[in-house]
Amino acid sequence: MTHGLKLGLSADEVLTTTRAVRKRLDFTRPVEREVLQDCVEIARQAPSGRNRQRWDFIFVGDEATKTAVTRWWLAGLRAGAPGGSDTRDPSPTGWQRIAESLGDLAARLHEAPWLLIPCVRVESRAELADVRGQAGAWGSVLPAVWSFMLAARERGLGTAWTTAHLTYEREVAAVLGIPYDTVVQAALTPVAYTVGTDFKPARRAPAESFLHWDRW
Ligand SMILES: Cc1cc2nc3c(=O)[nH]c(=O)nc-3n(C[C@H](O)[C@H](O)[C@H](O)COP(=O)(O)O)c2cc1C
Numbered sequence: 001m002t003h004g005l006k007l008g009l010s011a012d013e014v015l016t017t018t019r020a021v022r023k024r025l026d027f028t029r030p031v032e033r034e035v036l037q038d039c040v041e042i043a044r045q046a047p048s049g050r051n052r053q054r055w056d057f058i059f060v061g062d063e064a065t066k067t068a069v070t071r072w073w074l075a076g077l078r079a080g081a082p083g084g085s086d087t088r089d090p091s092p093t094g095w096q097r098i099a100e101s102l103g104d105l106a107a108r109l110h111e112a113p114w115l116l117i118p119c120v121r122v123e124s125r126a127e128l129a130d131v132r133g134q135a136g137a138w139g140s141v142l143p144a145v146w147s148f149m150l151a152a153r154e155r156g157l158g159t160a161w162t163t164a165h166l167t168y169e170r171e172v173a174a175v176l177g178i179p180y181d182t183v184v185q186a187a188l189t190p191v192a193y194t195v196g197t198d199f200k201p202a203r204r205a206p207a208e209s210f211l212h213w214d215r216w
Contacts, residue, residue, distance in 0.1 A: 058178070076166065091203055119185050
């Protein structure tokens with residue numbers, strides 16, 4: 001059974017207009033659990049390595065827990081992101097725009113009706129030591145996360161993929177009671193209704209800048 005309203009977007013529209021929503025989250029409107037469960041029903045059709053479906057989705061709605069998680073998320077944000085600055089963002093002000101809207105989200109993240117922390121189960125953290133292990137683990141949870149976000153968009157909900165809290169993954173695991181050795185957190189997204197639903201396709205690097213035929 002489907003709960004709540006659906007926008008009636010085509011598959012292509014959902015795929016091209018699901019944005020990282022930071023400024024247009026409605027922090028005042030509650031999101032029913034049933035709607036989240038509908039999105040999870042869709043997400044569980046995602047592919048996973050050997051069809052093991054070793055994902056876990058933790059929705060945090062409790063105020064005190066959201067505040068505690070947000071504190072670690074903010075600490076992670078202040079610590080900065082690892083990795084280089086290589087980008088294909090075609091807009092000269094791209095990062096500036098993201099940083100500005102990230103500031104808006106940072107100020108209110110704890111007010112989001114829900115924080116979703118998707119996780120993947122591993123035999124042990126050693127599984128993440130090589131590329132094959134990593135590809136298998138992340139590839140077994142991130143498609144489901146994106147499916148969730150797409151299903152959410154169709155229901156008027158907004159999400160914003162973030163990884164900032166992972167600098168303090170162990171601390172957040174302690175807050176949420178996650179068994180750290182065998183359950184790895186993959187991301188954190190607020191989930192809220194959006195203010196308006198008229199999201200547009202974004203500017204992206206043209207396909208010729210990354211598309212290869214036959215060899216690199
Ligand atoms: C792996 C990954 C990590 C991300 N980390 C963050 C983050 O920490 N904070 C944030 O606000 N957005 C984060 N994002 C969202 C990106 O900034 C966003 O997807 C990108 O800017 C494109 O946004 P658009 O689809 O709205 O155009 C992340 C996205 C991905 C896929």
